[in-house]
Amino acid sequence: MIILCDLAKLAKRHLLGAGRDLRRSASLCYDSPRVIRLYHVSKVYPPRFTALSDVSLAIEPGEFVFLTGPSGAGKTTLLRLLLGAETPTVGQVVIGGRNLVRLGRRGIAKLRRSTGMVFQDAKLLPGLPVLDNVALPAEAAGESSKEARRKAFALLRDLGLKDLVRRYPRSLSGGEQQRVALARALVNEPGLLLADEPTGNLDEESARRVVELMVRAHSGGATVVLATHDPQLLGAVSGRQITLRAGHLVDGGAAAE
């Protein structure tokens, strides 16, 4: 799949006249996913609350990983460390051989462009229609406004959300908003998709459709890390479970053989 994606991307870049079908299939290809390693990571929030304590773990490229554990276990903190939004107090976070602590602001900005993140609440911008909400990260990554919209439209179409493109977030259901948020997280074709309890506010059917989109991103080659304590989700997709409790890793830290 990844090889096919690479070929499609190459063709898109070099053959201006590439057929519509090729461009269509290229819209669900992701950056090469990278190896993720945490070495003895602790996170202490000031003044002295330990949210993560000596966590070491490995996630291989293309894995689908559930991050589980009760509220307060440290799931969000771990995702924020992977996003480069927090720095570890102790230890190293290494993605694709790069130590995030040493990356600097530019390096982190670059990393963010190849990382998609979805939150429990969709966090869409209320003043922009769906198409613009999804196009925004592509523009921020340097695409022209026209190209960003073209990409956003192709992705929304591929994800079955075409009918929503002109709607404003407040007119969408929670489930629709969350699927749009997922499209926004995928528009730059990230190698890593992080999702923080994205189905926490949704009914069962909407949750299923959101998870379906994450599974598609995973089949397109992305590594997916999904924080949830919903047992139904855990049963719905096959993936490794990493369990945290009160900041400690209690299970699943090593990558599957």
Ligand SMILES: Nc1ncnc2c1ncn2[C@@H]1O[C@H](COP(=O)(O)OP(=O)(O)O)[C@@H](O)[C@H]1O
């Ligand atoms: N910015 C912060 N400042 C202080 N404490 C925090 C901060 N963020 C999270 N915490 C605390 O760290 C612990 C872990 O939080 P979090 O990572 O959000 O867990 P989870 O996502 O598993 O519910 C919680 O007890 C929380 O109150």
Ligand SMILES: [Mg+2]
């Ligand atoms: Mg959380």
